[in-house]
Amino acid sequence: MQRAGVALAEAVAGDYREIGGMPEDARLLVLAGKGHNGGDALLAARALLSDRPEARAVVVLCFGDKALRPLAGRSLDWVRCDAAGRVEMMPAEQALAPEQRYALCLDGIYGFQFRAPMDAASRALLTAVNEHRGIRLRAAVDLPSGVAETNADTIFRADFTYATGIVKQPVFSAQATTSVGRLRYLDLGFFALGEPGGTKERVLTKAGLGPLGVLRPAQSDKRTFGHLLVVGGSRSYPGAVVLSVRAALRSGVGLVTAYVPERLAPEYAARHPEAMWVGCPETTAGSMAAGTVALIRERLSRATALLVGPGLGAESETIGWVANLAADSSVPLVLDADALRAEVVAGIRNQAFVCTPHAGEFQRIGPRLFADEKFTAPRGVLVLKGPMTRITDGNTIYHSPFGGPVLARGGSGDILAGLIGGLLAQAPGDPLLAACRGTVWHGRAADLLARTRGQVAVELSEILEQLGPALIS
Incomplete structure (x- = not known):
């Protein structure tokens, strides 16, 4: 007591x-x-x-x-x-x-x-x-x-x-x-947490971040820590993919390649040269056109994870080639924002994947992931974002008690997706670990931001500056 x-x-x-x-x-x-x-x-x-x-x-x-x-x-x-x-x-x-x-x-x-x-x-x-x-x-x-x-x-x-x-x-x-x-x-x-009704439930703690705060191997280079491909951006939503890339760069991943509409690539490369920016063909409305798939496949064999969706837009041409890319991907996937579509999720075959929907997006893909209230994606992980974010692989539900109203801003999910993508690229065999660890890290950084600056007069991107302190505090 x-x-x-x-x-x-x-x-x-x-x-x-x-x-x-x-x-x-x-x-x-x-x-x-x-x-x-x-x-x-x-x-x-x-x-x-x-x-x-x-x-x-x-x-x-x-x-x-x-x-x-x-x-x-x-x-x-x-x-x-x-x-x-x-x-x-x-x-x-x-x-x-x-x-x-x-x-x-x-x-x-x-x-x-x-x-x-x-x-x-x-x-x-x-x-x-x-x-x-x-x-x-x-x-x-x-x-x-x-x-x-x-x-x-x-x-x-x-x-x-x-x-x-x-x-x-x-x-x-x-x-x-x-x-x-x-x-x-x-x-x-x-x-x-107990196991009511036979369903395993757990609460995540900050101890899960411990391994990220230790010394890295001295004999390592950028290839040691994975290569993440990020696919997103459009004329209507140009900022989301930038937040995801910036979060991925902070995740500890060795390499980040970002595929964005060709008119956005020069500006993004000048602002964030740590990532490799690839300009892709555009539709008349400013989303990425079907020719983007060929550019992604050129480097897919050298990647360890693929994040698709931030700021992507919902044009039918774009969603069509994203569904094909997800179905054929040889690396584990993180699907976020506009990539969270029933036709995209339905096409995934044997590769591991992480979905990161909020409640509205979950309504689109839930029927593809659940049948008779049972999770039916054998290699899938669901991150259901909300005031209490929940994560499941179909066997256990993990509750994250981190974060708060400071996260109730546009761009919060883009940062989370980038973190999970970067962590998955470093450990592609464990999507559940990447999802849980990324969610805790994201929430802990938000808590530190709120304690430093309050809940109101902040910009969401300031969470990025708290990711380092969140590992050692």
């Missing part, structure tokens, strides 16, 4: 940086229930108060002090002893009076044992917390109170939910989405 409290305090303080950092004189509101969740919240407050001598805490014991279980009671004693004079016990009505102001509210009322219905006092408390305008950030321990196997009619609305050691399955339910906020996983050395 002490480990959970310290980890929770550190995580909350880190996420608070997205809105300028927790004030030194922060006022905390702790909602403590009977058991371990209440103890975790109290110990987190203890750690936050220890780091901030001017901070104060208000504690609401939602079921009274006599209902506290031994460990929760001990946690209360510790926080009151260590922050003597800075912890005030209050009834809920007083703590949530309209004039009260708090930098942080920690919800530790209910844990996994909650079963609806909820008692009237708890329902009134949660309603008051949800409606209170003087709370800057709301954080739930393990589960927002009211979320469990059977949800209550009133649920704590969290900005962040911090899973301590084990992620509880209810946080992924559709009914809980608006209450969970952003999920954070605090690895305390336990397993990450």
Whole structure:
């Protein structure tokens, strides 16, 4: 429990940086229930108060002090002893009076044992917390109170939910989405997620990036780290392919060759000479014409992966030759954006591939990847982008708790596709690893950007500058 409290305090303080950092004189509101969740919240407050001598805490014991279980009671004693004079016990009505102001509210009322219905006092408390305008950030321990196997009619609305050691399955339910906020996983050395109904599910952690932060072999050259071909760009969407190429260049891949409309190639080559830019014939509307296939095939035998789609456009001629290219490719594929078409996915035969759709694009290709709710692409990997990006190879579902609203901008998917493509080129035999590692890396960089610059006044391309720090922080 002490480990959970310290980890929770550190995580909350880190996420608070997205809105300028927790004030030194922060006022905390702790909602403590009977058991371990209440103890975790109290110990987190203890750690936050220890780091901030001017901070104060208000504690609401939602079921009274006599209902506290031994460990929760001990946690209360510790926080009151260590922050003597800075912890005030209050009834809920007083703590949530309209004039009260708090930098942080920690919800530790209910844990996994909650079963609806909820008692009237708890329902009134949660309603008051949800409606209170003087709370800057709301954080739930393990589960927002009211979320469990059977949800209550009133649920704590969290900005962040911090899973301590084990992620509880209810946080992924559709009914809980608006209450969970952003999920954070605090690895305390336990397993990450159970296996409900026999379906394996896991939560990705930053440990998966570890191998990218080690020294590279001294006896290596550019061919050691793969060769990625990137195919994309059009007159209508000229910037997407640039973001993908720039992300691929940051992925550690040895070589990048980009195929773009011929009128764009000179400008792109001048701006980003690290990549090899190949100008391709254009349609009258400015997309790449069918003659592009011959140019790609000239170098395909020297490539280790192929990324198709960023900014490609949806002209029928273009989609037609992309489908042929995907069907005949001798290297693993990453399909993104306009390449995510049913006819393209349907033509893939034996090669490994990664699809990176958002919800709308998934509607186009989902019927080709799933039948009777089963994933039917034996060598395929699906990266379903969203507030909680999910990845599956048909055997296991991986949830990524990284990133946030800073990624809700055009170009985010192009950067992710470039990262996954570059990683796949370096390890073409493991598309699932490339997809998971690229997703975590992308999300971690976004978190660092938000903590450095905030969520609002940023440009998406700034994520590229955080890719290096994301590997070593």
